[in-house]
Amino acid sequence: MASLPNQVTKEQVVNALEFITTNDVLLKGSTKYDLEYKGKTFPPKEVIRWAARLANIKDWQKKRFYGGDHTNEPLRKMGFVIKNRLIKDVNLNIINKYKNIVLKGNKNEIYKWNLINRYNGRPDVSAVDFASEITSINFGNLIYHNGIAVRNHIAREFPEDYRNAFKTLFDEDLSLENRIVEFQSKVSDIYKRMGISLNHHHDERTISTYLTFKYPEKYTLYKSSIYKSYCNQLGILPENKNKKYLHYLRLVDNLISNYIIKDQQLLDIKSEFLTEESFADTTNLIFAQDILYQVLQSIDETKDFADEYIPTEIMNKVSIPLNQILYGPPGTGKTYSMQKNYFPKFSVEESDLTRESYIEGIVADLSWWQVITVALLDIVSGKVRNIYEHEIVQIKERLSLSKTVMPTIWGQLQSHTVLHCKYVNVEKRSEPLYFVKDEKSNWSIDIEALKNTYPEAEDLLIKIKNFKPQAGKLVKNYEFITFHQSFSYEDFIEGIKPKLDEGDNELNFEIKDGIFKKICLKAIADPDNTYAIFIDEINRGNVSAIFGELITLIESDKRIGEKNELKIKLPYSKKEFGVPSNLYIIGTMNTADRSVEALDTALRRRFSFVEMMPDINVVKNKVFLDNFKRAEIMEKINIRIEVLLDRNHTLGHSYFIKEDFESSFKNEIIPLLQEYFYNDYSRIGLILGKGFIREKEISKVNQQNIFADFETRNEMDISKSYELIPFDDKIFNFENALETLLM
Structure with a gap:
């Protein structure tokens, strides 16, 4: 059953308010909030109770419910104005908080003025190459990164259609509401022509950024969560989709005209932190946005809708599990796939950096x-x-x-x-x-x-x-490491290490951050980008010891900012630490490795596993200079290995696509088989055949005669022994040996 505030209707609330007013009903006063109605104020909880009582809602007097947003939010959705009685002037309170923030030296948002100054008046819709024009503008984190990816993709594929959409958006002869709707409609049409029907990521936040860079004297930046938080503070109802930005601009205009320009101390603060590289902001529009953003972001409990999934090929936001392991037999391209398919997801162009x-x-x-x-x-x-x-x-x-x-x-x-x-x-x-x-x-x-x-x-x-980002130059938001038997918690998280300063006569020690902690701190400091740590051969390390207590913190719901956020105090530095939700952990695991059996169960439970098996088509589709039947050879060897061992020990396609196949066979395939079968050449012979394996000469003689005279000599059942035929042996022929293997 819904709570009492959600059970009553707007009509019932209005009836209650009229009844209370007409009959001069004495109400229990509110401690914090007032509902405004026809110039009078009423306690929200008492209004709900009377609405339920007059509507004969069952057991209304027994239903306990909380005040605050539990009661206020349903009333706001009905269109009623709820105001906080304890705040005499919301805008004045926000401005005072902002002064405290900036006076403490927080200048982290100066980049907004600098970017707008650098790209003032752009994009130029008359540019000869509009694709280059629009993609060369660095919007920093003012547009979601997946939105930037969509922008770049559309600009490359449909530059003229995209240009026309921007012409509409920048046409000041049209109303802003119509421009927003028309712009989104045109972008949506382009998106559908690309075969994509999901969110096109040209929301009001993105549109506000485009307008602000083009006309910074008339528009300002917008974020839906800040707008909603501001409305909540003011006790007013947010507007509907595509009208939010217009409403926000009206609220900002009120903030500027009635507060900002009348506060000389506030204006002096702005003048002090703006530099020659900054946009002058004479209309104070960017300043007003900064005031609201810096104050209201700390109480923002909402999440913007722009995190919806879009196809991976056109976005920077990664659509893979946070924790993932690529596993399979050796030579199946696990590390190669990680480098080719995963590294680029965590690389950004330097020109996109703030x-x-x-x-x-x-x-x-x-x-x-x-x-x-x-x-x-x-x-x-x-x-x-x-x-x-x-x-x-x-x-x-x-x-x-x-x-x-x-x-x-x-x-x-x-x-x-x-x-x-x-x-x-x-x-x-x-x-x-x-x-x-x-x-x-x-x-x-x-x-x-x-x-x-x-x-x-x-x-x-x-x-x-002299920060001058270079277009095309990639910046790596990831680290790549390989686990091994000596890799430790101190290498991965943090530990006490020798302090090796030149000229020191004494051995000193210091607490050093490990590679995982370092990449976590980078990700925490840059929440708008995705980061990753790639761990090759993850099963070769003592995973339980390396991850330590962080094995729990890497779970998606335990990450920083998630519903079950969990932090721990690190043992050496004694600092509180958590794993950010924008850090991906991607590993590879060789299933033929004997250490796989020791892989921690807790780790298995926390990772998604992607199997990568030998792909014979890779061999079939590649052209070689020699005439060796590589695909057939691969198939024969793997069938035999699977019978004698299992599918986890089969050989990957990479062993069969090297140009010098004979060298690969000698130096990679045979040593791997020797490891698999512990140098038991009788079993290796079942894989490779007589062209590669022969009986030892000493095994051919009457071995009973070579032993000392002893009672058990004639009772011994001496098995044959085998050896690998050396590739430089005069009787060895690689091509003939392969033909024998295929028999």
Whole structure:
């Protein structure tokens, strides 16, 4: 049975409100929310109770229900205005919160102004090559990445139709509502002609971004979850599809005209963080969006609809299980498939990166002293606080999840200070030494010492300052590793490792992040992109020991942000850690490997398995210079192996497509069979035949005569022994041996 607020109708609520007003009914007051009706306010819960009572809903007085959104949301859906009594002015409250956020040094959103300034007035619908024009614009994360993939695909396949859709969208003589509807209709038609009927990903968020880049003085950026959250704060009902952005623009206009332009402190804040690279934003439209976004995103409990699945060939968002293992016999192309089919899913063009993402890629591989060096090289001189506020230090902090950054900076500066600095009394120092501190506690760099010990710092600073993404250059959002018997938890997650600084006379230790933790931190810092860790030969490592307590955290519903989110405290760093939901774990497993039996059951339960078996068609369809019957040979060998062992030990097609087949047979196929059958050549002979295996000469003689005189000599049943015919033996002929194999 539905809850009481969901059982009553709008008509019943109106009847209750009229009854309460007419009869001057005394109601129990609300502590937080008011329902507004005809200029008066009423407690929402009391209105629901009276509506149910007057409608004779069964046992209305016994039905307990909660206030707040449990009651308010059904009323809002009916069209009633619900306002929070404790907030005298929602917009003023939002602005005050924004001031606190920005005054704390949060400038992460500056990239929006910079991108809009860089691409102001584009796309140009009159461009000769519209496909190149539209795909060359870097929208950063202002459009979903799967939306960017769709854009690129449509632009390549139907550039002129796409151009016409944008002409409609940018036609200021038409109403915005009609333009949105018409634009989406035209894109949908193109999408259907491509044979795709699912979400075309040109939603109001995407449309708002296109309009904002084209006409930044008239439009601003939009996100449906922020819009809904703003409506909830204001106590108003969101508009329907394709009218949300128009309503949002009206709300933003009210925020600007009645609050932003009247608040000089707020305007001064904007002036301080905008740079020469930023769009001037004289109409404050981008500023208003930033205020709403930065404040309301923290209370956003909704999820945008644009995560629907679309065909893999035209999107960047990956449509595979989070945890997956490609398994099968050796030589079936598991690693090859991983490189060819999976690596590209986690590679993005550098031109699609925001400045922040670009810097993240650089900073992720730098130590703290290297990051501090680049920051200090940029600001020339400053205190620890100035270094901390530098953008690359802020990014390093986010990537490391460290809560003690200031002490870390202080310690690193002192550890790498030049020896002759009289304002630093730390005896123990580590190479390189080039930091300098003056009497006012300002830090700087001895440039000559820097050039001799860490000249790369200047190149890194130039890269960061002059961010010029290259179209076509790929950035890898993944790591590739191979498990082996010595691979450990300390290599994978984190561990205590020797600190090897040049010039140190003592052996020191430090906590180092492992490769899995590093890629997790990258993914956490960049939630709009997908990341992956590829683990070749996953079964060769001690999986239980390597994953440790994280074996539970990799489950999809236990990932960060999911319904059963789970975090643990890491044993070495004592930091809380979770696995992000945008990180994929993809491994390969050789089923012929003896370590497969030891594969942890817990791991098996948490991974999806994709079988990859030998494919004879790969051999049949390939043209070779020799005339060997490779496909027939592969088929014969695998049938015999399956009878003697099992299908997991069959040989993959890769062994049979090498140009030098004789070399492949000698150096790959035969050694593998020797391993399979523990050098039992009598069984290998059943696979390869007499052309490759022969009886040993010593086995042919009367072996009874070679043994010492002993009572059991004549009772011994001596079996024959066999050996591999050497390929350089004068009687060996590879072609004839293969013909014998096929008999």
